[in-house]
């Protein structure tokens with residue numbers, strides 16, 4: 291049997307609003323409900339940002355705490371991953387929720403351009419975030435927006451700043467960063483396999499490229515990410531009605547390529563993330 295595929299659902303992000311798609315979950319209650327549907331549909335990692343009442347991005351640890359509590363209650367076993375991305379705060383505020391000890395947190399290890407600004411990840415902040423993740427036994431998901439980020443993560447893995455097996459996510463299709471390019475995608479995989487043979491990898495495509503990257507990653511034996519953070523549409527004419535609808539599309543691709551969808555136990559086994567005592 292071929293290797294199970296872990297489906298991550300990025301439920302909210304910091305950009306899309308209800309004006310873009312009314313299905314984007316904004317309040318913590320909406321986030322828990324939307325994640326629950328996505329979990330039932332087959333997602334086993336929830337990648338989450340939190341928002342203020344006015345939908346603007348927040349880094350408020352209190353909101354993250356309520357979200358974690360809701361997810362643990364309604365999606366038992368699901369892997370909870372908090373974003374430390376730079377849109378919701380600056381400097382160390384990006385890691386202010388890490389003492390809540392989520393299973394995972396995203397970690398960018400280098401800088402690049404975003405659609406309208408520089409995505410700044412200076413070395414001292416990266417090292418501080420990685421150290422916090424070690425302190426609280428949080429597995430980082432490396433957000434690779436560029437080839438150099440894979441090399442940097444491998445170096446940090448080797449010198450112990452990122453202990454254990456590495457989990458790398460390729461992000462493609464962000465405007466002004468790495469486009470959706472199959473040769474680069476294949477080379478990313480080759481580079482991960484060469485530098486860190488025991489690593490697992492995943493991939494995410496932004497906007498209309500989401501489905502393309504889902505298909506490439508599932509076909510190539512990796513894990514995959516979907517959800518309204520990255521893409522709010524089913525196709526050019528239809529908005530996605532829910533996060534679960536996007537997860538179902540990834541599940542269908544797993545069927546097409548005869549990849550079993552990992553349940554939460556299998557996902558935790560693959561990623562070596564034991565269930566934390568509540």
Ligand SMILES: [Zn+2]
Pocket residue numbers: 300303304337338339373375519
């Ligand atoms: Zn995110």
